[in-house]
Ligand code: KG4
């Protein structure tokens with residue numbers, strides 16, 4: 001079964017053709033990062049307009065690369081939640097128009113479920129049940145993946161998401177948006193133990209809190225500036241990355257241990273972070289857990305992961321109607337259509 005998937009939840013317009021949920025036939029991602037960089041973050045109105053301009057070209061390119069016409073596709077999938085509402089609406093309305101004009105099934109996909117599914121595209125042996133740590137620009141979750149379409153969140157951020165904390169700390173350090181990747185690069189040149197940063201406490205041991213950590217970095221920079229002291233930005237980047245990675249992985253591995261999981265996975269844009277990958281690999285090995293990590297090209301937003309999850313949603317009977325709407329906020333374990 002070949003699914004044409006469309007993703008437009010934030011600042012990437014993406015389309016992909018996925019075969020039987022596991023094979024990437026084509027995948028095209030048009031990023032708007034260069035434009036949003038000028039403003040230090042995603043400007044929702046600009047994002048929607050760029051999706052409008054790009055979506056036809058991106059979908060055509062994905063079909064061309066797959067050597068298929070739209071009529072030869074078996075179903076159309078689209079990210080309908082969560083995300084920037086105006087950005088989501090572009091993908092949802094385009095997918096609706098295409099699906100109903102071609103008389104093909106329409107499959108609505110939750111964006112975070114898509115991030116989790118990215119691992120299936122490169123790890124054929126991976127199957128639920130397992131536990132997944134999702135760390136992206138908007139979300140940080142510890143999730144029980146009971147089946148391809150049954151999820152249970154046991155921990156989440158109570159304030160900032162991990163990627164958001166990376167981007168805000170990076171901004172204070174003087175890096176352009178999105179800063180996560182710049183912190184990653186700078187951290188390679190620094191000493192991760194040079195700056196002591198807080199490990200905030202949470203009522204639920206599996207929940208995360210990153211806003212205090214971000215504030216600690218901002219305060220440290222302001223204090224140094226006021227005193228005219230030189231800061232070692234590479235070491236600050238390394239210390240920040242190490243602290244975030246330590247918090248994420250300690251809680252995640254503890255949750256996996258407490259719940260008896262021997263198979264674990266990492267997903268989301270922050271999964272691209274080299275420090276996080278390294279620490280999680282060490283902790284998984286130490287605890288005898290098999291860890292699955294997506295390749296870098298499947299960590300950030302893409303439509304391949306949406307097409308993968310769509311296949312399993314399709315098998316579970318999920319279909320979108322002509323009244324399918326975009327939804328800005330939706331929990332991945334309590335979805336509505
Ligand atoms: O999953 P994603 O593409 O978008 C959302 O669904 O939110 O995640 C984007 C986030 C951004 O905050 C970005 O800075 C972060 O992922 N990110 C990284 C790295 N690459 C991307 N954070 C840390 N290290 C990286 N190498």
Ligand code: ZN
Pocket residue numbers: 111115136137268269300301
């Ligand atoms: Zn995402």
